[in-house]
Amino acid sequence: MLYSSSVQFWQPQLRWQQLQYPQLSNNRVEIWLCHLDTGCNAVSGNKILKLRYPLQQALQQQKSGVFTFGGAFSNHLAAVAKACQQLGLRSTGYVRTDQLDDSNPTLNFCRRHGMILKALDRHSYRLRNDSEFIASLQAQQPQMLAIPEGGSSAAGAKGLRDVDFANTPSGPANLVCCATASGGTVAGLIASQAMPADTAILGLTVVKDSSLNQRIEQLLPAQQPLRQWQLISDYVGAGYARFDTELLAFCRQLAQQQLYVEPIYTGKALAALVHLVANNKLSPAIRRISFFHTGGLQGIHGLHYRQLITAADLALLSGSMAD
Ligand SMILES: Cc1ncc(COP(=O)(O)O)c(C=O)c1O
Numbered sequence: 001m002l003y004s005s006s007v008q009f010w011q012p013q014l015r016w017q018q019l020q021y022p023q024l025s026n027n028r029v030e031i032w033l034c035h036l037d038t039g040c041n042a043v044s045g046n047k048i049l050k051l052r053y054p055l056q057q058a059l060q061q062q063k064s065g066v067f068t069f070g071g072a073f074s075n076h077l078a079a080v081a082k083a084c085q086q087l088g089l090r091s092t093g094y095v096r097t098d099q100l101d102d103s104n105p106t107l108n109f110c111r112r113h114g115m116i117l118k119a120l121d122r123h124s125y126r127l128r129n130d131s132e133f134i135a136s137l138q139a140q141q142p143q144m145l146a147i148p149e150g151g152s153s154a155a156g157a158k159g160l161r162d163v164d165f166a167n168t169p170s171g172p173a174n175l176v177c178c179a180t181a182s183g184g185t186v187a188g189l190i191a192s193q194a195m196p197a198d199t200a201i202l203g204l205t206v207v208k209d210s211s212l213n214q215r216i217e218q219l220l221p222a223q224q225p226l227r228q229w230q231l232i233s234d235y236v237g238a239g240y241a242r243f244d245t246e247l248l249a250f251c252r253q254l255a256q257q258q259l260y261v262e263p264i265y266t267g268k269a270l271a272a273l274v275h276l277v278a279n280n281k282l283s284p285a286i287r288r289i290s291f292f293h294t295g296g297l298q299g300i301h302g303l304h305y306r307q308l309i310t311a312a313d314l315a316l317l318s319g320s321m322a323d
Pocket of ligand 1: 045046075076150152179180181182183184185186265266294295296297
Protein backbone atom coordinates (compact mmCIF):
# COMPACT_ATOMS: atom_id res chain seq x y z
CA MET A 1 0.00 0.00 0.00
CA LEU A 2 1.56 3.27 -1.07
CA TYR A 3 -0.65 5.69 0.79
CA SER A 4 -2.19 4.82 4.09
CA SER A 5 -5.92 5.43 3.92
CA SER A 6 -5.65 6.72 7.46
CA VAL A 7 -3.71 9.72 6.18
CA GLN A 8 -6.53 12.20 5.65
CA PHE A 9 -4.01 14.33 3.83
CA TRP A 10 -4.18 12.17 0.68
CA GLN A 11 -7.93 12.27 0.38
CA PRO A 12 -8.63 15.84 -0.63
CA GLN A 13 -12.25 16.92 -0.42
CA LEU A 14 -13.83 18.99 -3.16
CA ARG A 15 -15.70 22.02 -1.83
CA TRP A 16 -17.60 24.60 -3.89
CA GLN A 17 -18.29 28.27 -3.15
CA GLN A 18 -20.13 30.60 -5.47
CA LEU A 19 -18.48 33.97 -5.91
CA GLN A 20 -20.74 36.90 -5.04
CA TYR A 21 -19.12 40.08 -6.18
CA PRO A 22 -20.74 43.49 -6.85
CA GLN A 23 -19.16 43.81 -10.29
CA LEU A 24 -20.84 40.58 -11.34
CA SER A 25 -24.35 41.45 -10.22
CA ASN A 26 -25.55 42.58 -13.69
CA ASN A 27 -23.87 39.73 -15.39
CA ARG A 28 -25.41 36.38 -16.21
CA VAL A 29 -22.18 34.45 -15.70
CA GLU A 30 -21.79 32.29 -12.58
CA ILE A 31 -18.34 31.87 -11.06
CA TRP A 32 -17.77 28.90 -8.77
CA LEU A 33 -14.65 28.40 -6.70
CA CYS A 34 -13.50 24.82 -6.49
CA HIS A 35 -11.42 24.11 -3.37
CA LEU A 36 -9.46 20.95 -2.73
CA ASP A 37 -9.19 20.81 1.04
CA THR A 38 -6.79 18.54 2.87
CA GLY A 39 -7.03 20.07 6.34
CA CYS A 40 -3.52 21.39 5.72
CA ASN A 41 -2.96 24.80 4.12
CA ALA A 42 0.45 23.92 2.76
CA VAL A 43 -0.67 20.92 0.72
CA SER A 44 -4.14 21.94 -0.42
CA GLY A 45 -5.20 22.94 -3.96
CA ASN A 46 -2.92 22.04 -6.83
CA LYS A 47 -0.07 20.99 -4.51
CA ILE A 48 -1.61 17.73 -3.39
CA LEU A 49 -2.38 16.80 -7.00
CA LYS A 50 0.94 17.78 -8.57
CA LEU A 51 2.87 15.85 -5.92
CA ARG A 52 0.74 12.72 -6.08
CA TYR A 53 2.58 10.83 -8.85
CA PRO A 54 6.14 12.07 -8.25
CA LEU A 55 5.94 11.03 -4.60
CA GLN A 56 4.33 7.73 -5.53
CA GLN A 57 7.27 7.21 -7.89
CA ALA A 58 9.78 7.98 -5.10
CA LEU A 59 8.11 5.37 -2.89
CA GLN A 60 7.86 2.78 -5.66
CA GLN A 61 11.51 3.23 -6.59
CA GLN A 62 12.41 2.96 -2.89
CA LYS A 63 14.12 6.34 -2.93
CA SER A 64 15.00 7.80 0.45
CA GLY A 65 13.44 11.12 -0.51
CA VAL A 66 13.21 13.93 -3.07
CA PHE A 67 15.00 17.17 -3.89
CA THR A 68 13.36 20.16 -5.48
CA PHE A 69 13.62 23.92 -6.11
CA GLY A 70 11.78 27.07 -5.09
CA GLY A 71 11.93 30.71 -4.08
CA ALA A 72 12.35 31.76 -0.46
CA PHE A 73 8.56 31.93 0.07
CA SER A 74 7.65 29.02 -2.20
CA ASN A 75 4.32 27.26 -1.70
CA HIS A 76 5.80 24.29 -3.51
CA LEU A 77 8.71 23.89 -1.06
CA ALA A 78 6.31 24.05 1.90
CA ALA A 79 4.08 21.42 0.30
CA VAL A 80 6.96 19.07 -0.51
CA ALA A 81 8.32 19.34 3.04
CA LYS A 82 4.98 18.54 4.63
CA ALA A 83 4.01 15.79 2.18
CA CYS A 84 7.38 14.05 2.46
CA GLN A 85 7.24 14.14 6.22
CA GLN A 86 3.79 12.51 6.13
CA LEU A 87 5.08 9.76 3.85
CA GLY A 88 8.35 9.11 5.69
CA LEU A 89 10.48 10.50 2.84
CA ARG A 90 13.43 12.84 3.24
CA SER A 91 13.36 16.17 1.39
CA THR A 92 15.93 18.72 0.26
CA GLY A 93 14.92 22.16 -0.99
CA TYR A 94 17.24 24.28 -3.14
CA VAL A 95 16.23 27.84 -2.39
CA ARG A 96 16.76 30.83 -4.68
CA THR A 97 18.65 33.05 -2.22
CA ASP A 98 22.17 34.15 -1.36
CA GLN A 99 21.70 33.29 2.26
CA LEU A 100 19.09 31.25 4.11
CA ASP A 101 17.12 33.52 6.42
CA ASP A 102 16.48 31.97 9.83
CA SER A 103 13.34 34.02 10.39
CA ASN A 104 11.59 33.43 7.05
CA PRO A 105 8.25 31.77 7.95
CA THR A 106 8.11 29.56 4.82
CA LEU A 107 11.66 28.29 5.27
CA ASN A 108 11.00 27.70 8.95
CA PHE A 109 7.88 25.71 8.06
CA CYS A 110 10.02 23.62 5.70
CA ARG A 111 12.67 23.05 8.37
CA ARG A 112 10.05 22.11 10.96
CA HIS A 113 8.78 19.50 8.55
CA GLY A 114 12.21 17.98 8.09
CA MET A 115 13.37 19.62 4.85
CA ILE A 116 17.11 20.23 4.46
CA LEU A 117 17.51 23.65 2.84
CA LYS A 118 20.37 24.69 0.57
CA ALA A 119 20.89 28.17 -0.82
CA LEU A 120 21.42 28.63 -4.56
CA ASP A 121 22.42 32.10 -5.72
CA ARG A 122 20.52 33.60 -8.63
CA HIS A 123 23.09 32.50 -11.16
CA SER A 124 23.04 28.84 -10.06
CA TYR A 125 19.27 28.90 -9.66
CA ARG A 126 18.89 29.76 -13.35
CA LEU A 127 20.27 26.28 -14.04
CA ARG A 128 17.44 24.55 -12.16
CA ASN A 129 16.02 23.03 -15.36
CA ASP A 130 19.38 22.29 -16.95
CA SER A 131 19.85 18.53 -17.32
CA GLU A 132 23.59 18.59 -16.57
CA PHE A 133 23.05 20.64 -13.44
CA ILE A 134 20.29 18.31 -12.22
CA ALA A 135 22.53 15.31 -13.00
CA SER A 136 25.32 16.82 -10.90
CA LEU A 137 22.94 17.29 -7.95
CA GLN A 138 21.58 13.80 -8.51
CA ALA A 139 25.11 12.34 -8.43
CA GLN A 140 25.61 13.85 -4.96
CA GLN A 141 22.41 12.15 -3.70
CA PRO A 142 21.57 9.11 -5.85
CA GLN A 143 18.88 7.97 -3.44
CA MET A 144 16.83 11.14 -3.91
CA LEU A 145 14.35 11.76 -6.75
CA ALA A 146 14.48 15.15 -8.51
CA ILE A 147 11.21 17.10 -8.72
CA PRO A 148 11.29 20.29 -10.83
CA GLU A 149 10.34 23.74 -9.54
CA GLY A 150 6.60 24.00 -8.91
CA GLY A 151 6.23 20.23 -9.38
CA SER A 152 5.53 20.97 -13.04
CA SER A 153 6.63 17.82 -14.80
CA ALA A 154 4.51 15.48 -16.91
CA ALA A 155 4.10 13.30 -13.79
CA GLY A 156 3.01 16.36 -11.79
CA ALA A 157 0.43 17.38 -14.40
CA LYS A 158 -0.91 13.83 -14.53
CA GLY A 159 -2.13 14.22 -10.94
CA LEU A 160 -4.84 16.65 -12.06
CA ARG A 161 -6.41 14.44 -14.67
CA ASP A 162 -8.90 12.52 -12.53
CA VAL A 163 -10.66 15.42 -10.81
CA ASP A 164 -13.84 16.84 -12.33
CA PHE A 165 -13.36 20.55 -11.78
CA ALA A 166 -16.26 21.33 -14.13
CA ASN A 167 -18.96 19.63 -12.06
CA THR A 168 -20.27 22.63 -10.10
CA PRO A 169 -23.31 22.31 -7.79
CA SER A 170 -25.48 24.17 -10.33
CA GLY A 171 -24.38 22.17 -13.40
CA PRO A 172 -21.38 21.74 -15.68
CA ALA A 173 -19.06 24.71 -16.19
CA ASN A 174 -18.12 25.70 -19.77
CA LEU A 175 -14.79 27.04 -18.60
CA VAL A 176 -12.30 25.95 -15.92
CA CYS A 177 -9.67 28.53 -14.89
CA CYS A 178 -6.72 28.74 -12.55
CA ALA A 179 -3.70 30.86 -11.65
CA THR A 180 -0.75 29.84 -13.82
CA ALA A 181 2.98 30.11 -13.13
CA SER A 182 5.10 27.10 -14.11
CA GLY A 183 2.24 25.58 -16.13
CA GLY A 184 1.85 22.08 -14.67
CA THR A 185 -1.63 22.74 -13.30
CA VAL A 186 -3.04 24.04 -16.56
CA ALA A 187 -1.37 21.21 -18.48
CA GLY A 188 -3.13 18.70 -16.22
CA LEU A 189 -6.50 20.39 -16.77
CA ILE A 190 -6.03 20.46 -20.56
CA ALA A 191 -5.43 16.71 -20.61
CA SER A 192 -8.05 15.89 -17.97
CA GLN A 193 -9.94 12.66 -18.46
CA ALA A 194 -12.57 13.51 -15.87
CA MET A 195 -14.21 16.55 -17.46
CA PRO A 196 -16.50 16.80 -20.50
CA ALA A 197 -14.59 17.17 -23.78
CA ASP A 198 -16.11 20.60 -24.50
CA THR A 199 -14.98 22.18 -21.21
CA ALA A 200 -12.41 24.85 -22.15
CA ILE A 201 -9.39 25.72 -19.97
CA LEU A 202 -8.13 29.21 -19.20
CA GLY A 203 -4.80 29.86 -17.48
CA LEU A 204 -4.56 33.31 -15.88
CA THR A 205 -0.84 33.91 -15.70
CA VAL A 206 0.73 35.53 -12.66
CA VAL A 207 4.29 35.66 -14.04
CA LYS A 208 5.81 37.34 -17.08
CA ASP A 209 7.13 34.38 -19.04
CA SER A 210 7.08 34.34 -22.82
CA SER A 211 8.05 30.65 -22.90
CA LEU A 212 5.06 29.48 -20.87
CA ASN A 213 2.88 28.37 -23.82
CA GLN A 214 5.71 26.27 -25.12
CA ARG A 215 6.49 24.77 -21.72
CA ILE A 216 2.85 23.79 -21.25
CA GLU A 217 2.84 22.14 -24.71
CA GLN A 218 5.80 20.05 -23.58
CA LEU A 219 3.87 18.77 -20.57
CA LEU A 220 0.90 17.59 -22.64
CA PRO A 221 0.58 13.90 -23.46
CA ALA A 222 1.14 13.15 -27.16
CA GLN A 223 -1.54 10.57 -27.83
CA GLN A 224 -4.64 11.82 -26.14
CA PRO A 225 -7.48 14.19 -26.99
CA LEU A 226 -6.83 17.60 -25.50
CA ARG A 227 -9.36 20.26 -24.69
CA GLN A 228 -9.39 23.82 -26.00
CA TRP A 229 -7.16 26.12 -23.92
CA GLN A 230 -5.75 29.62 -23.69
CA LEU A 231 -3.47 31.67 -21.47
CA ILE A 232 -4.26 35.28 -20.62
CA SER A 233 -1.24 37.27 -19.50
CA ASP A 234 -2.70 40.78 -19.33
CA TYR A 235 -3.18 40.85 -15.57
CA VAL A 236 0.34 40.16 -14.27
CA GLY A 237 0.67 43.87 -13.38
CA ALA A 238 4.13 44.95 -12.22
CA GLY A 239 5.33 41.34 -12.17
CA TYR A 240 5.33 38.11 -10.21
CA ALA A 241 4.48 38.64 -6.52
CA ARG A 242 3.85 42.35 -7.07
CA PHE A 243 0.42 43.66 -6.17
CA ASP A 244 -1.28 47.00 -5.67
CA THR A 245 -3.73 48.30 -3.04
CA GLU A 246 -6.68 47.58 -5.32
CA LEU A 247 -5.80 43.90 -5.51
CA LEU A 248 -5.27 43.73 -1.76
CA ALA A 249 -8.68 45.37 -1.24
CA PHE A 250 -10.21 42.70 -3.51
CA CYS A 251 -8.65 39.93 -1.37
CA ARG A 252 -9.93 41.61 1.82
CA GLN A 253 -13.42 41.94 0.42
CA LEU A 254 -13.53 38.23 -0.44
CA ALA A 255 -12.15 37.26 2.98
CA GLN A 256 -15.15 39.01 4.51
CA GLN A 257 -17.30 36.44 2.65
CA GLN A 258 -15.13 33.59 4.06
CA LEU A 259 -13.50 33.21 0.68
CA TYR A 260 -9.74 33.30 1.25
CA VAL A 261 -7.29 34.21 -1.51
CA GLU A 262 -3.83 35.81 -1.50
CA PRO A 263 -2.61 38.49 -3.93
CA ILE A 264 0.21 36.51 -5.59
CA TYR A 265 -1.66 33.59 -7.17
CA THR A 266 -5.34 32.98 -6.46
CA GLY A 267 -6.29 36.60 -5.70
CA LYS A 268 -4.50 37.98 -8.74
CA ALA A 269 -6.03 35.37 -11.04
CA LEU A 270 -9.52 35.68 -9.59
CA ALA A 271 -9.44 39.48 -9.87
CA ALA A 272 -8.45 39.02 -13.51
CA LEU A 273 -11.37 36.67 -14.06
CA VAL A 274 -13.86 39.07 -12.44
CA HIS A 275 -12.53 41.85 -14.69
CA LEU A 276 -12.87 39.67 -17.79
CA VAL A 277 -16.44 38.69 -16.92
CA ALA A 278 -17.59 42.12 -15.77
CA ASN A 279 -16.26 43.66 -18.99
CA ASN A 280 -17.76 40.97 -21.24
CA LYS A 281 -14.35 39.95 -22.52
CA LEU A 282 -15.11 36.24 -22.60
CA SER A 283 -17.14 34.42 -25.25
CA PRO A 284 -20.91 34.98 -24.74
CA ALA A 285 -21.33 31.19 -24.80
CA ILE A 286 -19.63 31.00 -21.40
CA ARG A 287 -22.29 31.02 -18.72
CA ARG A 288 -20.75 29.07 -15.87
CA ILE A 289 -17.09 29.17 -14.80
CA SER A 290 -15.20 27.02 -12.35
CA PHE A 291 -12.14 28.65 -10.78
CA PHE A 292 -9.77 26.10 -9.26
CA HIS A 293 -8.50 27.49 -5.95
CA THR A 294 -4.90 26.33 -6.11
CA GLY A 295 -4.14 26.97 -2.41
CA GLY A 296 -1.05 28.96 -1.45
CA LEU A 297 -2.42 30.56 1.70
CA GLN A 298 0.78 29.74 3.58
CA GLY A 299 2.39 32.51 1.50
CA ILE A 300 0.40 35.13 3.41
CA HIS A 301 2.79 34.74 6.37
CA GLY A 302 5.66 35.67 4.06
CA LEU A 303 3.82 38.79 2.91
CA HIS A 304 3.44 39.87 6.51
CA TYR A 305 7.06 39.02 7.30
CA ARG A 306 8.19 41.29 4.43
CA GLN A 307 5.83 43.99 5.74
CA LEU A 308 3.83 43.93 2.52
CA ILE A 309 0.63 43.46 4.50
CA THR A 310 -0.37 44.36 8.07
CA ALA A 311 -1.01 42.02 11.01
CA ALA A 312 -4.73 42.71 10.57
CA ASP A 313 -4.51 41.57 6.93
CA LEU A 314 -2.59 38.48 7.98
CA ALA A 315 -5.40 37.51 10.35
CA LEU A 316 -8.13 38.39 7.87
CA LEU A 317 -6.69 36.78 4.73
CA SER A 318 -5.39 33.57 6.20
CA GLY A 319 -8.79 32.46 7.57
CA SER A 320 -8.85 29.66 10.08
CA MET A 321 -7.07 26.75 8.41
CA ALA A 322 -4.21 25.02 10.20
CA ASP A 323 -0.88 24.81 8.40
C1 LIG B 1 -1.10 28.93 -4.98
C2 LIG B 1 -0.62 28.64 -6.34
N1 LIG B 1 -1.46 28.79 -7.37
C3 LIG B 1 -1.09 28.55 -8.63
C4 LIG B 1 0.18 28.14 -8.92
C5 LIG B 1 0.55 27.93 -10.35
O1 LIG B 1 0.59 26.57 -10.67
P1 LIG B 1 1.56 26.11 -11.85
O2 LIG B 1 2.96 26.43 -11.39
O3 LIG B 1 1.31 24.66 -11.96
O4 LIG B 1 1.21 26.88 -13.06
C6 LIG B 1 1.12 27.95 -7.89
C7 LIG B 1 2.45 27.44 -8.14
O5 LIG B 1 2.62 26.25 -8.09
C8 LIG B 1 0.70 28.22 -6.57
O6 LIG B 1 1.54 28.08 -5.52
